[in-house]
Amino acid sequence: MARAPGKPRTTLKRVARRMADPAPRRIGLSKQLGAEPAPMPGFIEPALASLVADAPKGERWVHEIKFDGYRVQACIRDGSVRLLTRGGLDWTEKFGDQLSHALTGLPVEQAIIDGELVAENELGASDFSALQNALKAGNTGRLLYYAFDLLYLDGHDLRQLPLSRRRDLLGDLLLEPADPVRFSEHFEASGDVVKRHACQLKFEGIISKSLDDPYRSGRAGIWLKVKCSSRQEFVVAGYVPSTASGTAIGSLVLGAFMGERLQHVGRVGTGFTQATARDLYERLEARRAATSPFAGRLTVAARKGVRFVRPELVAEIEFRGWSSDGLLRHASFRGLREDKPAGEVAIEVPKRGPEQPEVTGRG
Known part of the structure; x- marks a missing residue:
């Protein structure tokens, strides 16, 4: 929660500098933060939202608005920064x-910030x-x-603090403009109202977070996501060459893992620019495989014209639903996800959230 306008700002960096002796500095900051001193960790596995x-x-x-970009952890240490996927x-x-430069200019000596790196379109989304x-x-x-969480600050691990406190501290750091x-920002209105407005404004969806809980890596059920349209990552397992060019793809053959088994989910043949189709052709030709990477045998129609590849690339796909035989309907290519390993790609099914009925099937 951001500090109210006009409220005096207490900068932790300035507080620390006023304390000449290391012992009272640690005690003062610990009391102010409500967290115990701890060495700065390395990479922290991010908290992930469950689809509901x-x-x-x-x-x-x-x-909060669900951003359509790369999840990035900013690790600031003594004037330098590392940006981790x-x-x-x-x-x-x-x-x-x-x-x-903007991150190292923040009023901190050490910090780990969780956020999303984006680029906006002409509509501002x-x-x-x-x-x-x-x-x-x-x-x-x-x-x-867009920074949305603060995990570590000037010698203190904040992950055990409730989200409300972590966001208060993050808001303090970002009071002064530091573009980019x-x-x-978050909204305290009803979730269905926030989601409706987010969809009207052409955002991807919303992320709902529990204010009282600590930061938990992985999918702990305290961060939930609701999407405006069906969009997921899938593994590229093959391609069909373009009929108009010998050096471009015409469609991609997609899959998702169920355990260690790669399951076929269909094809995508729209959403490519000419440059993207040529780039994908070069990438996939370098990954050609002699046999199908799918666990099950494909039908004759599904195999027709396909050049199989090693299942290493991940594509983000927007689609309208699933067919009765488990294939994507009206799929469109959005881009490659180079920040996500193929082995972690599984079909996302909306689960039962708080006060929600059980959801079955894929849709």
Whole structure:
């Protein structure tokens, strides 16, 4: 929760500098933060949101816009910063100097911030395709970083504090403008109302978070996501060449893991620019495989014209639902997800959230 306008700002960095002796400095900051001193950890596995059919209800929950970008953990230490993907890859150089300079200018000595890196489209909504195009062109000036959680601050691990307290502290750090770093605002209105407005404004959906809980890595059921449309990541297991060009793809053959078994989920043949179709052709030709990577045998129709590849690339796909035989309907390619390993891609099914009925099937 952001500090009310006009309220005096207490900067932890300034408090620490006023304390000459290390012992009272630790005691003072610990009391102010409500957290015990701890060494700065390395990469922290991110908290992940579970897909549900409807937003949760009640005062326990707050709701944020679901951004369509790369999850990024910003690790600030003594004037330098590392920007890590959700899998722990160091992409600091890839994201350019502007973001790093803004983060190192924050009033902290050490911090770990959780957020999302995005690029916005002409409507002002985050857009994954726009982000990929900006990174490919080296146009990092278009990037924005929406910070939504604070995990570590000046010698103190904050993960055991409730979300409400962590967001108070994060709001303190971001009171002064530090473009392209922005505070991800939350809404305390009813979740279904927030979701309806988010969908009207062409956002991907919302994330609902429990105010009273600590930060928990993985899917702990205290962060929930509700989407405006069906969109998931799938593994690229093959492709069909374009009929108009010998050096471009016409469609991708997709799958998702069920345990260690790769399950066929259909094809996607729209959403590609000519440049993207050629780029995918080059990437996939380098990964050609002699046999199908799927656990089960495909039908004659599903195998027709397919060149199989090693299941290493992950594509984000928007679609309208599932057919009766378990295949994607009206699928459209959104981009490659180079921040997510293929082995973690599974079919997401909306689960029962708080005060919600059980949801069965895939839709």
